[in-house]
Amino acid sequence: MSPVKVVLADDHEIVRNGIKTLLESEGEIEVLGEASNGIEAIEKVLELKPEILILDIRMPLMNGIEATAKLREVSPDTKVLILSMHDDEEYIIKSAESGASGYLLKDTNKQEFIKAISTIKSGDKYFSGDISNILVNNYLNIKKGNISNKNSNSSDVTDYGITKREKQILNLIYNGVTNKDIAEQLGKSVRTIETHRFNIMKKLGVGNITELLRKVDMKPDILG
Known part of the structure; x- marks a missing residue:
């Protein structure tokens, strides 16, 4: 062969x-x-x-x-x-x-x-x-109509396009948890957390952690 x-x-x-x-x-x-x-x-x-x-x-x-x-x-x-x-x-x-x-x-x-x-x-x-x-879970959610009829409490994505995982990480960042500690809590590598952090900042249109925290303070709904 x-x-x-x-x-x-x-x-x-x-x-x-x-x-x-x-x-x-x-x-x-x-x-x-x-x-x-x-x-x-x-x-x-x-x-x-x-x-x-x-x-x-x-x-x-x-x-x-x-x-x-x-x-x-x-x-x-x-x-x-x-x-x-x-x-x-x-x-x-x-x-x-x-x-x-x-x-x-x-x-x-x-x-x-x-x-x-x-x-x-x-x-x-x-x-x-x-x-x-x-x-499979995504398919079942579509079948149930959860994707097309989602609300702010059940949505996978916020108005900023932030996923559930990114929102979870954003909450930890906002509360002062370091990338290393976030990685340990979620069972991920530090590089993965850094990638998520970069994507979150890009979606929120901020260039550094200070701007990120200020954005969340102005729009706390981002944290869900």
């Missing part, structure tokens, strides 16, 4: 090298090329025509979700496997809606990684257990 042909897209070279070594050690997967951003990923797919594009979400120029949606237009036969450190509902649901065939967290083990690639190659989708639960 010929090896599964893939392209890797991640903005960290050391991460790409590690993934490539892991995958090619099996002898059943061939990494045709690598990309450091979403635009380059699309270009590599068009040039190399892989069966699967493995990509991160947070990348410069074009993020993974945008690249996934674009790929449906320019190379619909290439499947997408998202490999991310983010387990937020917003990222997972948007990835699925954009056409991703699978979603794995970067702390997944080698066996599950290989299984996901094999499953996607066969034409099925692969979402790990926790990720599947989020998608």
Whole structure:
């Protein structure tokens, strides 16, 4: 059986090298090329025509979700496997809606990684257990009409586009909890918390923590 042909897209070279070594050690997967951003990923797919594009979400120029949606237009036969450190509902649901065939967290083990690639190659989708639960719950909420008829108490997203997880982190920031302590409380990495913090500040249109706290003081409804 010929090896599964893939392209890797991640903005960290050391991460790409590690993934490539892991995958090619099996002898059943061939990494045709690598990309450091979403635009380059699309270009590599068009040039190399892989069966699967493995990509991160947070990348410069074009993020993974945008690249996934674009790929449906320019190379619909290439499947997408998202490999991310983010387990937020917003990222997972948007990835699925954009056409991703699978979603794995970067702390997944080698066996599950290989299984996901094999499953996607066969034409099925692969979402790990926790990720599947989020998608199922979202589907059930839609069926119940909670998404289209949500109110301020049950909404997943505030008027500022802040997700439940971001609101939770914002409350902790507002109460003076450090990134390290937030990471420990939520069982996440400090880098993940820093990413959330950056996204919150961007959505609220502030440039530093002082402006962030002032914004919350002026509009306490942000905290829910």
